[in-house]
Amino acid sequence: MNHQQGNVSEAVRALQAQFGARVSVLPDICAAHGRDLSLHPGMPPDAVAFPESTEEVAQIARLCSAHHTPMIPFGAGTSLEGHVAAVRGGVSVDLSGMNKVLEVGQQDLDCLVEAGVTRQQLNADLRDTGLFFPVDPGADASFGGMCATGASGTNAVRYGTMRENVLGLTVVLPSGEIIETGGRARKSSAGYDLTRLFIGSEGTLGFITKVRLRLTGIPESISAGLCAFDDMEGAVNAVILTIQMGLPVARIELLDEKAVRGCNAYSHLDMEEKPTLFLEFHGSPQSVKEQAERFGEISLEHGGGAFEWATREEERNRLWTARHNAFYAGLNMRPGSKALTTDVCVPISRLADCILETKADIGDSALIAPLVGHVGDGNFHLVFLIDPDSAEEEREANRLNDRLVLRALAMGGTCTGEHGVGLGKKALLAQEHGSALGLMRTLKHAIDPQDLMNPGKILP
């Protein structure tokens, strides 16, 4: 990459001249924009800009480019691999003020949102339409961020990830050029698929400023519930069979006994402290009933207990809130701890092996690390709870994390199913995609020849 000497202070002065108080250099503001929810050390930018339109983002990009100054897109700050750290300083561009739902195409099941709109905001906005946006990574992330990391989450087993649910994007390239990708048609073979080039690009190729999303009709019938298993092997094998049989579960989430204990304490529940599946079925009343019955048969074969239903909406919400809070429930299990969170994804046939070997590995160490996962996709997380003052615990968590990823790769899996590479998995990306890294670098260099867009991320 061509690291020309930047002049950040000139860029900041020029931005302040143009945007006034909407460019901040206050240390608190800068610090808050240089860190995410992970353990990665915060690296504050030199300034934070708060644009209100695509055109303003383009102006910022032009100014930063002219002054060889790094630019880091910032959404809700909920990423988990140090994505927003200003590794080489520069300007954080906070898109949270671009938070308008611009269009809802009720007849076409689509909508157009600005990048700062969050998942929960959109779904609240859609309340009266009978539609929802299904991708649900847990955190109330912004759509720009969800695109940038290729987010997915609990519903992906049924509805797909961001890759399958974004129809098009408005993107500001590092040069300040504004482009539109994709469109409103459900499918297209018109030219290169630029939409998916930016999904998962983690802010390294341009700013996503608007997103056109596919929406889904709220299913006529939804039922959810819990099923505890005698052992982990039984729980995972029940998942594997469910997927292999093509049962269209909407959600199938695993919590190990430690994660259950944490959720019980944090969310005031009284689940049995056993490996537990949280499930949700969507469809017509008849099809939901049929799915639940079939799952019941599978579960029985694998040591699953009685299904505990949550049919009312409040009960369901309580259940999924508890699941989404598993991260905080983990932290709460060891007061004062910080969490190192990781995620891998493996082919479904290897899921039991991968989880059992990983749990044995953690069992051999002194660390506590609850396991939760979107297991219908073969995707799971560990939350290592470590003493923030103990370099040794952090080293140990990193050692176990590396072993987990190498195990997943050896099984044909990926180093990250949904969190992205960021700072944390650059070396592991090289292990996974050695032959393709050269082409990734070629693309990065072609689009961002000065290496100004979120530098230092993804590519080792």
Next chain:
Amino acid sequence: MNHQQGNVSEAVRALQAQFGARVSVLPDICAAHGRDLSLHPGMPPDAVAFPESTEEVAQIARLCSAHHTPMIPFGAGTSLEGHVAAVRGGVSVDLSGMNKVLEVGQQDLDCLVEAGVTRQQLNADLRDTGLFFPVDPGADASFGGMCATGASGTNAVRYGTMRENVLGLTVVLPSGEIIETGGRARKSSAGYDLTRLFIGSEGTLGFITKVRLRLTGIPESISAGLCAFDDMEGAVNAVILTIQMGLPVARIELLDEKAVRGCNAYSHLDMEEKPTLFLEFHGSPQSVKEQAERFGEISLEHGGGAFEWATREEERNRLWTARHNAFYAGLNMRPGSKALTTDVCVPISRLADCILETKADIGDSALIAPLVGHVGDGNFHLVFLIDPDSAEEEREANRLNDRLVLRALAMGGTCTGEHGVGLGKKALLAQEHGSALGLMRTLKHAIDPQDLMNPGKILP
């Protein structure tokens, strides 16, 4: 682009030295590799190479690059926009000999195939596994070609297009470098999405030599049938409501009265000559029954007649064979004619407007052009039947085609839902993606700086 002076004859001599009889310069062989199923004039390459492995494709790419000689990937030759025409001569690389199914992951519902494997070959191969590959463009295309055009077809409304059903690729870059993209995990956020960059790239960025596909369990129950409507508006509105209600139809295909007439004659059927929907439902016996009942209610509201069922497998096959042969049935309606086939895709809410305006436009002309479509996605085709000796008829078909595409674009649609851009829609791509063409060119130039990979396609 940097059009260096090529030396094709030297490249061909070097290839013959290396591959012997597996490099042909016979005029018939060359001519057959320079044309597809469309009306686009054939442009024969200077030679055709028949590699048998990824490594051999890489050798060919290295030799052609060294001699600045164009390379054109060739699969089954079933494309429809002149994709294989050797616009600047060079070497056609016929991958049909690379036709092995390398792995079937029955537990993981995936497989790995060489690029020359065809859709029907794979599904025959999977016969005893209970699995199938759902994307079905009609033609018995090769998987390399289906990836390269971003193919879809009748099942896409339920199972998605190639974009959603390819897990990873082996690609030979123009330089001869071999890379692997994607992997076996169901989802990944590990780096740029190179897989989808090559899907839809129409041979302009590299050779696809292996494809890892998602497979689907054969549904427990399948039922299919026909429903004739009093008028086109009713038929299309029934489709729109079906999609808006989220009914998970597996196929919902429209034939206008002309296409029905053609199919009756060609496939010896006796359907009523009315706008007709061909439908298929997949699921459990109960869910299939429920879907059919719901569709029946929708259809009744929109002037649909009684549903004619084809429950036995032979009847179903007969029905879908007739649908797939609609192209030939069209040609058969006007003996001696050639077909100019086009495809557009619009947001579902505009489908009735687009089809009705298009049919009025054709009605005002002297041409015959049956209309068929994968209408669940908002995608439809016209097959203009023209006298091969009449330049005037070809001009008229092109005029109507341009009007159709501009109409679709004005409705928020795309110039091609599945056929790709090739030679035929380059100017229209500029109309659709004006702002993004610069970035498409940047990518092309970065990956293929000598402009040797299938030159003259996609980019205007």
